[in-house]
Amino acid sequence: MKKTCIIGSGYVGLVSGACFAELGNKVILIDNDAKKIKALKNNQVPIYEPGLDKLLKKNKSRISFSTNINEGILNSDIIFICVGTPPREDGSADLSSVERVATEIARNMNGYKLIVDKSTVPVETGEWVKTTIERNMAKKTPFDVASNPEFLREGTAIHDFLNPDRVVIGVSSKEAERILTELYKPLKAPIVVTDIKSAELIKHASNSFLAMKISFINSVANVCEKVGADVTKVAEGMGMDKRIGKTFLNAGPGFGGFCFPKDLEAFYWISKKLGYNFGILQEVKKVNEDQKKLIAKKIEDALWIIKDKTIAFLGLAFKPNTDDMRMAPSIDIINILHKKGAIIKAYDPESMGKAKTDMPFVKYCKNPLEVCKDADCVVLMTEWEEFKNLDFKKIRSIVKQPILIDTRNYYNPQTMKQLGYIYKGVGR
Numbered sequence: 461m462k463k464t465c466i467i468g469s470g471y472v473g474l475v476s477g478a479c480f481a482e483l484g485n486k487v488i489l490i491d492n493d494a495k496k497i498k499a500l501k502n503n504q505v506p507i508y509e510p511g512l513d514k515l516l517k518k519n520k521s522r523i524s525f526s527t528n529i530n531e532g533i534l535n536s537d538i539i540f541i542c543v544g545t546p547p548r549e550d551g552s553a554d555l556s557s558v559e560r561v562a563t564e565i566a567r568n569m570n571g572y573k574l575i576v577d578k579s580t581v582p583v584e585t586g587e588w589v590k591t592t593i594e595r596n597m598a599k600k601t602p603f604d605v606a607s608n609p610e611f612l613r614e615g616t617a618i619h620d621f622l623n624p625d626r627v628v629i630g631v632s633s634k635e636a637e638r639i640l641t642e643l644y645k646p647l648k649a650p651i652v653v654t655d656i657k658s659a660e661l662i663k664h665a666s667n668s669f670l671a672m673k674i675s676f677i678n679s680v681a682n683v684c685e686k687v688g689a690d691v692t693k694v695a696e697g698m699g700m701d702k703r704i705g706k707t708f709l710n711a712g713p714g715f716g717g718f719c720f721p722k723d724l725e726a727f728y729w730i731s732k733k734l735g736y737n738f739g740i741l742q743e744v745k746k747v748n749e750d751q752k753k754l755i756a757k758k759i760e761d762a763l764w765i766i767k768d769k770t771i772a773f774l775g776l777a778f779k780p781n782t783d784d785m786r787m788a789p790s791i792d793i794i795n796i797l798h799k800k801g802a803i804i805k806a807y808d809p810e811s812m813g814k815a816k817t818d819m820p821f822v823k824y825c826k827n828p829l830e831v832c833k834d835a836d837c838v839v840l841m842t843e844w845e846e847f848k849n850l851d852f853k854k855i856r857s858i859v860k861q862p863i864l865i866d867t868r869n870y871y872n873p874q875t876m877k878q879l880g881y882i883y884k885g886v887g888r
């Protein structure tokens with residue numbers, strides 16, 4: 461059993477804390493948001509992530525919550541930095557929270573500590589954390605800094621943590637390597653041990669590569685549409701080549717969420733700062749922005765005149781099993797249509813609460829049937845399981861016009877055409 465402290469009880473911190481406790485470790489979760497800590501102490505989880513509440517409850521005896529960072533530092537041997545690194549206006553990562561935490565750690569160390577960065581940070585942050593600690597130390601105390609990036613997907617984060625393809629550990633000492641290898645041993649996953657800078661780069665490079673795969677297939681989809689080919693078949697044929705792989709080749713409305721857009725931007729920015737123009741990343745971003753405009757155009761083309769038409773959105777979140785609306789493609793698409801005078805209705809199983817903040821003008825509905833009623837066009841935006849087997853025969857009888865825009869290629873085009881829909885997918 462290791463004594464761990466997680467500084468930053470956001471998405472990454474909470475999932476990691478719950479999972480480290482599940483592996484038998486003692487965990488202190490810290491956050492400076494008193495409201496959040498109070499809620500967590502009362503078994504209320506501030507984010508929607510399937511299974512997280514149960515896992516926190518199950519391991520309650522090994523988990524404690526506090527707003528007091530010193531308490532966490534004093535009572536643990538391994539300190540994980542899981543604070544936010546939000547994008548600044550120029551796209552670079554704002555590392556002020558990381559610096560603040562490093563300074564606090566330096567001032568309160570009471571013996572050897574292993575300080576591990578889990579937040580997504582640009583390369584060379586580990587070095588800065590080390591320098592910051594050395595500069596602010598109250599008295600000389602031994603410590604190590606390590607990088608241990610996370611690869612958690614929202615909606616499957618607990619599964620991803622407990623069943624990783626690999627664990628990446630960036631270290632500069634044998635002791636740090638030993639401690640982290642032991643901590644992750646129960647997962648029985650391959651462990652990649654590298655220097656700190658390489659570990660930091662693995663995170664940015666992995667996310668940017670996945671984003672590139674999506675923009676690539678979306679570009680292929682656009683060519684498919686021009687010649688009447690089927691992108692799902694092209695992706696299937698490509699993906700069977702093991703060097704390419706099947707995943708992340710689903711054409712759609714473009715990637716969203718907090719990670720891909722932010723990491724892409726930050727990776728471009730840090731490369732530029734280091735004197736390298738990583739042009740591919742700019743193009744990946746451009747294709748993604750254009751894809752949202754193309755979907756809005758597809759809707760407009762199907763309706764001819766947008767003004768005063770009712771458009772029904774099935775799903776709003778950037779992907780299923782999350783309530784996260786950050787950078788969701790639905791926001792850009794809906795805003796384009798709204799500006800042109802469309803009446804927007806929407807239903808999402810989880811994200812409507814958050815969507816209301818960005819899009820107060822949308823009429824939010826209680827279920828799929830209510831949203832589709834009297835619609836001139838139905839748009840499948842997020843591939844929630846709940847939408848898989850909708851009664852499209854019934855929906856056909858309640859819509860004003862049978863136009864179905866399937867931005868995720870979720871439905872069978874033939875079936876929809878047989879039911880009388882004008883069906884439009886992406887790239888097929």
Ligand code: UDX
Pocket residue numbers: 610611612613614615667670674707708709710711712713714715716717718719720778779
């Ligand atoms: C991502 C990474 O996968 C994860 O490793 C990292 O730690 C955080 O960022 P997440 O943002 O939760 O995870 O979502 P992910 O499942 O990767 O999907 C991201 C976006 O890409 C979604 O908008 C999704 O709809 C889109 N996507 C994904 C596609 O459009 N096509 C695909 O084939 C796959």
